[in-house]
Amino acid sequence: MSEKTIAVKMRDVSKSFGPVMANDKVWLDIYRGEILALLGENGSGKTTLMNILSGIYCPDEGHIYINDEEVNIRSPKEAFEYGIGMIHQHYKLVEVLSAAENIILGVKQPGKLDIGEVCKKTRKLCEEYGFELDPTQKVYDMSVSQKQTVEILKALYRGADILILDEPTAVLTPQETEKLFAILRNMRDSGKAIVIITHKMNEVEELSDRVAILRQGRFVGDMPTHMTNAQEMTNMLVGHPVTLSIDRPDPVDPRPRIEIKGLTVRNEEGVLKLDDVSFTANSGEILGIAGISGSGQKELLEAIAGLQPTESGSITYIDDDGTREELIGKDPLTIANLGVTLSFVPEDRLGMGLVGNMDISSNMMLRSFRSGKSAFLNRKDPRRLAERVVEELEVVTPSIGTPVRKLSGGNIQKILVGREISSAPKVLLTAYAVRGLDTNSSYTIYDLINKQKQSGVAVVYVGEDLDVLLELSDRILVLCDGKVSGIVDGRKAEKNKIGLMMTKIGGEG
């Protein structure tokens, strides 16, 4: 590696947020012509470190050298001047503007703005690295992957030669991921320094040249990727050995539990989100739902939970004794009062599943606070439940009186899942249950879901990581633009086939 020139040297960089040391004397080297994968569990300080490099945070201590010259990066604008561009997880684009307009936005240049010139330069960049993008296309017309392309071009246009990508593949299909990787390799070969933050081990192995690992704000080590493997990296991440496979016990006495026929849903703007969707979810089975984000997953789960007005179709709940209840047109309280124990882990944890400003115990109460005739709350039982969940699921929290928004993503999710399964549900709906969670927490969640399945719960698991869906689900339903593209056997399905089904009904041609 000696022939590679160093782009960035970070030495003893520390940053604390109140009592939390997000970065504790971190060392990091970034070389040109190399793809560096920055690995770490949630809260290990990867994003903080990269935010320091891109000028969003100011470090408490430490030195940053770019091209062997010490620098102080005070703002994202200065970061750009040093050639550092960061592509955040949440894109920061103006929807009503075109790609080229977004790219030029905020760039100071003398004279009149010549958008034609911008388009020309953008096209040249596209050609150089292999992007496919029409610079005149409006952002609101774009797919997630196209928006990401615009973000990357935005950085390149400003002359970035040190690119940081925060979980770039989280929202992409396998095919789109492949394309992105090809482009990143092109950029590397042209001498740019690239850093990707990711959780996915297979991507690290496939793409990166070197990995650097952070744990609890400290730098654990770095090494060339070809000299290590997923198991070793995971052990380093977590700090102790872990097993890396998801169990898939056989379905337990599967019987139809939820029967959906011809479900059609329009959102508030009148856009068709679900179109004639029919399927059956069985008890004792995990039904995985795959699809590009925004293909109707949210509307499907919310319709079952009684939160989404529907246009037509039926959702029937079938109890063990064969009694059938129609769920459409009923709100969550009515459904619960029918004796249908339906648990729902929504995508938006703090905006829907939990109340961020309330403590753990008060959040446990959300489902059960009505019980009893008294006008006053029973706080004892929720507190006991909170203690139990914290202990059994190993939630890391200062106390059960801590507001949940102060906890990390994984712990928040454990609290939400813990509450939802505490009611011994018959149906468990989960949306992106492990999004943003680190390896360890993710496996805890998979275990919990599997336990529910084994106790006869009908689990509907909406996921985005196809590898996980393939390992966890008994059957996989693929949604494409609000329609059922097909239902496949989780044990036999192929990843590529599902990827194609996500973009085209039936996945043919």
Next chain:
Amino acid sequence: MEKKNRVPRFHIEKRASLPWHISLLIRLLSILAAFVVCALLTMIITGVKPGDFLSTMVYGSFGTPRKMWITAQNVAVLLCISLAVTPSFLMKFWNEGADGQILMGCLASSACMIKLADKLPNGLLIPVMLILSVAAGAVWGIIPAFFKAQFNTNETLFTLMLNYIATQIVAYFIVRWEVPKGSGQIGIINQSSEIGWFPQIFGNKYVLSILAAVFMTVLIYSYIRFSKHGYELTVVGESTRTARYIGINVKRVIIRTMALSGALAGLVGFLLVSGINHTLTATITGGQGFTAVMVSWLAQFNPIAMIATSFLIIFLERGAIEISSAFTLNQSFSSILTGIILFFLIGSEFFVSYRIRRSANSEAGKEKK
């Protein structure tokens, strides 16, 4: 590149969380700083010594037993109004309509005193007044809540406009009931018979409002802390999506909570007419419905802390008025002083949430030069 290598001396940083006594200390220090600035400003402009300034300020609230009682009563009334708006604020329903709700309560009470004085015995009239005032306030609270729940109208504008409507309705009835004719005011109602006057407690006319404030503090504190309704309205305030997800009927909670806020404001109206003023004017609230918004916010919607914040506001008001009259200053001077103190107090919230730190790298940066 070299010249870009300047280092910021300081940077602003969000605090994780502060122990309550430190944040209290920051707030107290800011009040102290505000008093110093006020004293200096007064000295520069008028030549009054800082010592005199402070003692006059205190004299305004505590100078004589009568002053103390009035201070206590003012605090009690302001506290009651602040408590009334608190449930709606916790629900993030920005209720600016306490003035109007109080006025409707006042109107209901006065109407009873004028129209039913010779029809009902005092022992019956007072409960009727109480119930009707509470109902009138509740109705004035439910109207904007209904439109908010049904059509998602903007509650701030709606409640604000209802204040004007209430003022106009009251003005109309004042003209109809004016005594003597043509005077444009009602005067003291039932001055000789004292019908509809709430009896003095312990022979002291100030105790009633204090008792009312104690009662309401306990009521609101337990309502928002311990009752299921209180829990529901807090969830609705935090996120209506969460509320729907767990099956709370959001519309019902909005209307119910505003009915409560309005009812309590109506109760204050009854207190003002039957217990304190025994008359009806269009300005009987003195804009305290708006002051209460500030009191409630400053206390961060905590009923117990509201005792302190309402006291602070009243202390400032009375002290500032005393200063402008003692040193024969313009009345606006008291507004200036109150303004300065509130500016400091609200500004202190910045230091509670953030801190300013010296940048660690500044030494290294200097060496480079």
